[in-house]
Amino acid sequence: MEVALVGIGKIAVDQHVPAINGSPDWTLAATVSRHGTVEGVPAYSDFDTMLAERPDIRVVSLCLPPVPRFAYAAAALKAGRHVMLEKPPGATLSECHSLEAMARANHLSLYATWHSREAESVQAAKAWLQGKVLRRFTVTWKEDVRRWHPGQEWIWQPGGIGVFDPGINALSIVTEILPDPIHLTAATLAFPENRQTPIAADLAFFHPAGAEVSATFDWRQEGDQTWTIEAETDGGTLTLLDGGARLVIDGREQPSPEDVPLSGEYPRLYARMARLVENGGIDMDLSPMRHVADAFTLGRRDIVAPFHWSV
Numbered sequence: 001m002e003v004a005l006v007g008i009g010k011i012a013v014d015q016h017v018p019a020i021n022g023s024p025d026w027t028l029a030a031t032v033s034r035h036g037t038v039e040g041v042p043a044y045s046d047f048d049t050m051l052a053e054r055p056d057i058r059v060v061s062l063c064l065p066p067v068p069r070f071a072y073a074a075a076a077l078k079a080g081r082h083v084m085l086e087k088p089p090g091a092t093l094s095e096c097h098s099l100e101a102m103a104r105a106n107h108l109s110l111y112a113t114w115h116s117r118e119a120e121s122v123q124a125a126k127a128w129l130q131g132k133v134l135r136r137f138t139v140t141w142k143e144d145v146r147r148w149h150p151g152q153e154w155i156w157q158p159g160g161i162g163v164f165d166p167g168i169n170a171l172s173i174v175t176e177i178l179p180d181p182i183h184l185t186a187a188t189l190a191f192p193e194n195r196q197t198p199i200a201a202d203l204a205f206f207h208p209a210g211a212e213v214s215a216t217f218d219w220r221q222e223g224d225q226t227w228t229i230e231a232e233t234d235g236g237t238l239t240l241l242d243g244g245a246r247l248v249i250d251g252r253e254q255p256s257p258e259d260v261p262l263s264g265e266y267p268r269l270y271a272r273m274a275r276l277v278e279n280g281g282i283d284m285d286l287s288p289m290r291h292v293a294d295a296f297t298l299g300r301r302d303i304v305a306p307f308h309w310s311v
Contacts, residue, residue, distance in 0.1 A: 002029035006072060007063035008036025016063055019266035025274035029057050047072055051079045066091040067159035077102045082109040084273050088168055088289050091159040100284045109276040112284045114172035118265040119244030124257050126177040132233040139215035141170045142226040162197025164292045167217035171288040173244050180208050184291055187299035192307035199307055
């Protein structure tokens with residue numbers, strides 16, 4: 001199948017393009033961007049022009065920031081194209097529900113991707129937690145915004161979600177592996193005095209069996225980066241490291257699962273999209289995004305030192 005990639009920024013170049021080029025299911029048939037191109041691929045600067053001139057392209061993959069994404073996704077669906085959404089799938093939950101309604105009305109596939117769910121050890125962690133009594137569950141997601149989002153001002157604007165941009169990756173794993181649903185009960189959000197989105201967040205959750213569930217996100221981490229989830233249960237302690245890539249049980253690192261299909265998070269996302277298109281399916285799980293919305297609703301706002309790109 002032919003796919004058009006919209007928004008040729010860092011995530012598109014680093015992840016989407018290699019995944020598409022390495023896939024037996026897909027051909028990168030066009031790009032749409034005001035600034036970026038992919039060598040050897042027809043490039044458009046206007047999305048409507050691409051839709052009009054390339055009716056042969058059935059699928060559109062959107063790598064734009066969240067705020068402008070709805071208009072592009074709606075235009076693609078109205079033009080009869082299947083749509084794949086980079087995370088988070090929209091700027092608001094209402095936008096996402098609207099897109100799903102459009103897709104269903106037009107019998108099109110729509111996929112809200114959560115790449116961290118495709119990390120190597122996530123499914124093994126999910127299987128291990130089944131049937132165990134959870135006592136404590138801790139998420140620690142600390143990274144350097146300057147390293148991962150160099151100069152990207154949109155993350156600090158309304159709708160950019162700030163530290164929840166990586167934090168939602170953690171929440172996508174949490175909502176995948178926990179056997180019981182949780183919901184937010186309290187949050188503290190640290191806003192730089194010169195920015196519109198938080199640079200750090202501390203979250204507390206309700207768990208139906210009374211387990212202590214918490215998460216800490218911070219974009220001010222220097223040196224080693226931390227993407228860790230730890231679960232203490234009646235059957236031992238599970239630790240997911242490196243964003244779900246490595247699994248440790250009671251201090252012993254587990255071998256990489258042998259039955260994980262493909263290699264890499266984004267190749268698995270594109271394989272999933274191919275199956276959705278073939279079967280006429282929709283995958284719009286919004287549970288990670290609900291937690292973020294709840295944090296902005298419940299969160300206490302603390303003002304912290306201003307953030308500047310240069311130290």
